[in-house]
Amino acid sequence: MPKKNAPKLNAQPRIHQRAREIQEYGTVTHALPLDLEEPVRLESTQRLNQLLADTMTLRDLYKKSHWQVAGPTFYQLHLLFDKHFNEQSELVDTIAERIQLLGGLSIAMAHDVAETTQIERPPRGREEVPVQISRLLDAHQIIISQCRQLAERAEKLGDAGTNDLAVSDVLRTNELQVWFLSEHLVTMPLVEAIDTASAAD
Numbered sequence: 009m010p011k012k013n014a015p016k017l018n019a020q021p022r023i024h025q026r027a028r029e030i031q032e033y034g035t036v037t038h039a040l041p042l043d044l045e046e047p048v049r050l051e052s053t054q055r056l057n058q059l060l061a062d063t064m065t066l067r068d069l070y071k072k073s074h075w076q077v078a079g080p081t082f083y084q085l086h087l088l089f090d091k092h093f094n095e096q097s098e099l100v101d102t103i104a105e106r107i108q109l110l111g112g113l114s115i116a117m118a119h120d121v122a123e124t125t126q127i128e129r130p131p132r133g134r135e136e137v138p139v140q141i142s143r144l145l146d147a148h149q150i151i152i153s154q155c156r157q158l159a160e161r162a163e164k165l166g167d168a169g170t171n172d173l174a175v176s177d178v179l180r181t182n183e184l185q186v187w188f189l190s191e192h193l194v195t196m197p198l199v200e201a202i203d204t205a206s207a208a209d
Contacts, residue, residue, distance in 0.1 A: 031113055033115075034112075036049045039111060042110070044165075044167060048165045049111055050112070051165065052167050053107050055161065055162075056106055058154065059154050062125050062147070062151050063151060063178070064115075064125075065122075067100055069144060070096060073085075073143075073144065074086060074089035074090045076135070076140070081192070085137065099177060103173065104116075106169065128143070137192075141193055145189055145193075148182050148189070155174045159175045159179070
């Protein structure tokens with residue numbers, strides 16, 4: 009027999025719902041048995057959110073480059089940029105999940121990311137390949153520097169999980185991508201080798 013004051017079930021969706029936030033951004037809650045005090049988790053989530061905002065920006069910069077690349081190396085770079093985009097997308101999830109695990113809130117929306125990132129905003133239009141690659145390398149440099157600082161600080165705080173994420177996941181992925189990108193900026197003849205010794209005679 010149904011309870012007297014039980015709510016009536018209705019198949020009609022209840023749309024346009026709004027309510028107060030259940031957790032404020034920049035806080036940590038639900039202390040799981042992680043053996044990490046609240047101040048440690050709070051600092052780690054703040055640093056991780058900066059890393060997340062910059063990683064999301066780099067990810068999107070790769071997609072912009074993937075769509076807009078042009079020139080004789082179009083096919084190779086079109087594929088490389090998309091590969092790096094997918095790898096950065098995986099890092100975005102990994103960083104965000106670490107923030108949530110620590111009881112924080114991951115930055116998520118584009119306008120919040122744009123306000124937070126330290127990476128220079130590119131123009132909407134298409135740029136030359138060397139400029140695209142240079143922009144990507146500059147963004148990687150920012151993230152790599154952050155990773156080293158985050159790893160060092162996390163180690164001092166006793167946050168081994170964040171330290172491992174910064175080094176094993178984010179740093180190593182970014183270092184490898186920097187190598188692949190940098191090789192595209194080396195000046196090399198495409199068809200005929202230049203003999204510098206005979207050219208000097």
